[in-house]
Amino acid sequence: MAAFEPKNPGYRAATIAMFDAQPAMRTLGVMIVRLSPGEVELAMLHSAAFTQQNGFIHAGIITAGLDNACGVAAFTLMPEEADILTVEFKTTLLAPARGERFVFKAEVVKPGRTLTFCEARAFAEHEGKTTLIATMSGTLMAMLPRKAQQTPRMSSARRGD
Amino acid sequence: MAAFEPKNPGYRAATIAMFDAQPAMRTLGVMIVRLSPGEVELAMLHSAAFTQQNGFIHAGIITAGLDNACGVAAFTLMPEEADILTVEFKTTLLAPARGERFVFKAEVVKPGRTLTFCEARAFAEHEGKTTLIATMSGTLMAMLPRKAQQTPRMSSARRGD
Amino acid sequence: MAAFEPKNPGYRAATIAMFDAQPAMRTLGVMIVRLSPGEVELAMLHSAAFTQQNGFIHAGIITAGLDNACGVAAFTLMPEEADILTVEFKTTLLAPARGERFVFKAEVVKPGRTLTFCEARAFAEHEGKTTLIATMSGTLMAMLPRKAQQTPRMSSARRGD
């Protein structure tokens, strides 16, 4: 991926504040491990409370980690005043979420003024071995306050903006 | 949707047992509300522990409910000895998950010996109003024990079987 | 689905003109069969030129029909000056595209100023029998000319708008 230039010089603090404002991440035990413009790595320890009938972490919980990774990656490139919402994502589950620790890596594929497209991968760390267990392809949307939208910002000539 | 004939006459008890064996559903407070062959309705009360930065339920948690609804709907049509795994799903988020109670309705679009395709919708109940907040399109897979697979069960002439 | 109110009173002529302006639809032989606000039915006859290795219509061609049905359905609800682009879609292939005629039905699940969400289904007509062969879940985007965007149109309080 190309390196991205953040629009918000304080992107780092803003992104961490947005992440910390999500009780769901605290409840699931998801933490930020690494953060740079358009790229992020989150991690979560195994918790029996979030398993399915075979003792693996539930696909929805893995998806919560992947979705958050995408959201955080997209948010690093958004302007200061933006809020972020997920439009849609697809999760593909390649292997059972069996392990002691789970890692969610996301990167921006294409940033845009309105829509940002991300990809993410989930890995399970089990007995010293790391396995790719899931992938995500997602669309995130920047929500700008009304005032900011008065200035025409979108060009109809470009897509994804 | 056409009515479906369950292969497992004890599908009801088997499905409830599979659902109850998932700690994640208990942790999220998801319950089965209604269950028939190929169709299911789950529900979950609002919990501040699973919200994102705006106080709405996190998209990943909504996805966990939708995915489980798909899994339960698919499982009702699977043979007695089958276990079930999610292959992939796409979640589209139409509106914020704001409400006191959330409902997840899923139905089987096409059952098959190996793959079953489902669709699900999530609704938020907020101040007496019900809003469609998310949709899911998902693929589930039946995992049969080795023995059961010795008999040739798939016909190469039909898809999704 | 709820009935939708078109923003453009001339939506019918505008939609047909947009459809007719697509050489790809002419080449594939796709035609509009039925059109109302937020709902559309397209049809296509079998053509050996668009088959895959088993003589079925190629999944990409079925997807072209489904995507166009979504685009047309979404376009009926867009304002007069809007152009439309597909953001993303997922196609699920339930059965082989075997038949003499194929029908693509789409409807808007949620319209919005910027993003419109649609669902579509493809059917194959084969020897007097109609079979559901594919489903689509898609996101479409309205592209407004710069001038129209100077007026603040989005409310940060609502999603999908």
Next chain:
Amino acid sequence: MAAFEPKNPGYRAATIAMFDAQPAMRTLGVMIVRLSPGEVELAMLHSAAFTQQNGFIHAGIITAGLDNACGVAAFTLMPEEADILTVEFKTTLLAPARGERFVFKAEVVKPGRTLTFCEARAFAEHEGKTTLIATMSGTLMAMLPRKAQQTPRMSSARRGD
């Protein structure tokens, strides 16, 4: 991606034969540019017959190229007697398909006896510049003849197999 070991020593000829048996690829003018186990590159020249209302290649046609790239990549890793079908895919459209030539690169993310997961990217070459215009995440299925399925081949312990 890890290098993959083909199960079929004659994978190259088998894959080319499968590709050449698809009239749709000939009609669209899609050709194999590069082929190795689990990886493929296809290309297609611009054709006005497959454009949409703005003169760009129709999203469904780009999807046909991406889907075929996924199918070809997956097929290189399948056993000799297998046929292949697409289960589902998601296409994300990042930029208009404007250009003189389009390239579709796919790679297998995880091969399996029954299901193979692939990712693909479409690029437009326009006035000497190459732009990423679309991504795909897809699931492909191996269809084995009845005889081959009598031997138990699936292990219930592993996913995606």
